[in-house]
Amino acid sequence: MNPTIELIKSHRSIRKFKDQKIPRELLEELVRAGQCAATSNHVQAYSIIHVVNPENRQRISELAGGQAHVVEASDFLVFCADMKRSTEAAERAGADVVRGMTEQLVVASVDAALMAQNVAVAAESEGLGLCYVGGIRNDPAQVAEILKLPEHVYPVFGMSLGYPDQNPEVKPRLPLETILKEDYYDGSKDEEQIAGFDDTMHQYYLDRTGGNKDSNWSKELKPLFTTKLRPHMKEFLNKRGFGVK
Ligand SMILES: Cc1cc2nc3c(=O)[nH]c(=O)nc-3n(C[C@H](O)[C@H](O)[C@H](O)COP(=O)(O)O)c2cc1C
Secondary structure (H helix, E strand, O other): OOHHHHHHHOOOOOOOEOOOOOOHHHHHHHHHHHHOOOOHHHOOOEEEEEOOOHHHHHHHHHHOOOOOHHHHOOEEEEEEEEOHHHHHHHHHOOOOOOOOOHHHHHHHHHHHHHHHHHHHHHHHHOOOEEEEEHHHHHOHHHHHHHOOOOOOEEEEEEEEEEOEOOOOOOOOOOOHHHHOOOOOOOOOOHHHHHHHHHHHHHHHHHHHOOOOOOOOHHHHHHHHHHOOOOOOHHHHHHHOOOOOO
8 A cells, every 4th residue: 555645545624623732843844845736837826824813813713604623723824825926026027917817816726725735635644634714715805804915815715733633534535437537528427426426425424423414415515506605706806806807
């Protein structure tokens, strides 16, 4: 067995943490590992805000829908897509820069996510646990204000990081053949394969909750698509100077 793949396949989100601090040197090492992720044109279009101020942690936890681990974890990081630093550097180098392109929004969001996932894997390799926190986009304008984010920088998600105080099961994923297509997109077996996956997830939820959660993958997706999810995002991103062109 390849220990790296084994580690990656043992990922599960951790939402309960021990009262134990991650040493500063280790935290910095995790971020350095994050920086080694591939990055579009070497642009490194991200910034991380390490939220240390306890009042700000509390406010962000509430804005994210009352997620206690944001406060309880050893550390909380906000991964931001950042097109400010790079466009300004190009400008200083003499470029007549174009800002606000939708492609730049994609580039910066992808860059931030790739670096975050490197941080996540590095953290797990050190016995730490983590939970991504997309909940910060419930009110991204207030989060941006708390973190004093300038224009052309937006908070993509947070990450609670610390020593796990729970040991949840690894959550099943879709069958490989559902997501890995040969040569072209063939969705003809999706319905059948998803029915099978719904059975797997139904059992997973029953086992995890002692029979209390009667759900499956398809049912869990319903709120995602029956409500307008975070309808403020377009205007928020546009105001920050993202995706206007
Ligand atoms: C970008 C992103 C945002 C997420 N936001 C939250 C969140 O706000 N709260 C939470 O409890 N989990 C959050 N998660 C965790 C997912 O719910 C979790 O990864 C998914 O259910 C799969 O479970 P696993 O990570 O245990 O395998 C987020 C995950 C990602 C990738």
